[in-house]
Amino acid sequence: MATADIIPVGLGELDLVADLYNQVFAPPRDADSLRRRFEGRRNILILIAQLERRPVGFLTGMELKPDTHFGWLCGVLSDYRRAGIASQLLEAHLAWARDQGGYELLRFECYNRHRPMLHTAITHGYNIVGIRWDSQHHDNLVIFEKELSEG
Numbered sequence: 319m320a321t322a323d324i325i326p327v328g329l330g331e332l333d334l335v336a337d338l339y340n341q342v343f344a345p346p347r348d349a350d351s352l353r354r355r356f357e358g359r360r361n362i363l364i365l366i367a368q369l370e371r372r373p374v375g376f377l378t379g380m381e382l383k384p385d386t387h388f389g390w391l392c393g394v395l396s397d398y399r400r401a402g403i404a405s406q407l408l409e410a411h412l413a414w415a416r417d418q419g420g421y422e423l424l425r426f427e428c429y430n431r432h433r434p435m436l437h438t439a440i441t442h443g444y445n446i447v448g449i450r451w452d453s454q455h456h457d458n459l460v461i462f463e464k465e466l467s468e469g
């Protein structure tokens with residue numbers, strides 16, 4: 319396992335997040351489209367994973383409702399996968415949510431085709447709580463939740 323520095327950053331770092339996003343996901347998004355998604359949201363969380371000061375992964379999230387924090391995006395650059403980077407991001411998200419007080423659940427959604435994330439979620443004790451049809455992308459999203467009271 320590679321021990322990463324997990325660094326919380328603010329909305330001022332959305333250019334960096336967009337850069338990482340575009341190395342992991344397609345089609346590309348710019349910082350403004352990410353900013354738009356966060357607009358008006360409470361408790362925005364942006365975590366950057368760094369190895370020797372090089373950003374190699376990220377996780378973003380926001381409050382979904384008073385008892386649930388939503389992990390919106392998580393990605394790790396392909397050269398750095400299977401080294402525990404996403405695990406450290408997910409653990410940091412969990413620790414952060416517990417510190418906030420008031421949250422009972424973490425939730426995220428993942429396309430069925432994003433197999434590594436399905437594996438990662440299961441490994442980290444998330445439960446599958448549902449599936450919803452994403453009519454914009456014509457694909458199913460698997461809905462995962464984890465109770466903060468669980469280990």
Ligand SMILES: CC(C)(COP(=O)(O)OP(=O)(O)OC[C@H]1O[C@@H](n2cnc3c(N)ncnc32)[C@H](O)[C@@H]1OP(=O)(O)O)[C@@H](O)C(=O)NCCC(=O)NCCS
Nearest residue numbers: 392393394399400401402403404405432434435437438441
């Ligand atoms: C999903 C993703 C974030 C995982 O990142 P990662 O840093 O490689 O994950 P970790 O190394 O922390 O893996 C933790 C555990 O999850 C499971 N896992 C992760 N990737 C896996 C894969 N490709 N196949 C099987 N199991 C996998 C394993 O149990 C792994 O532990 P192990 O390596 O000790 O066996 C990364 O593959 C990624 O960025 N994928 C593309 C983006 C994406 O699909 N994001 C999710 C949609 S929001």
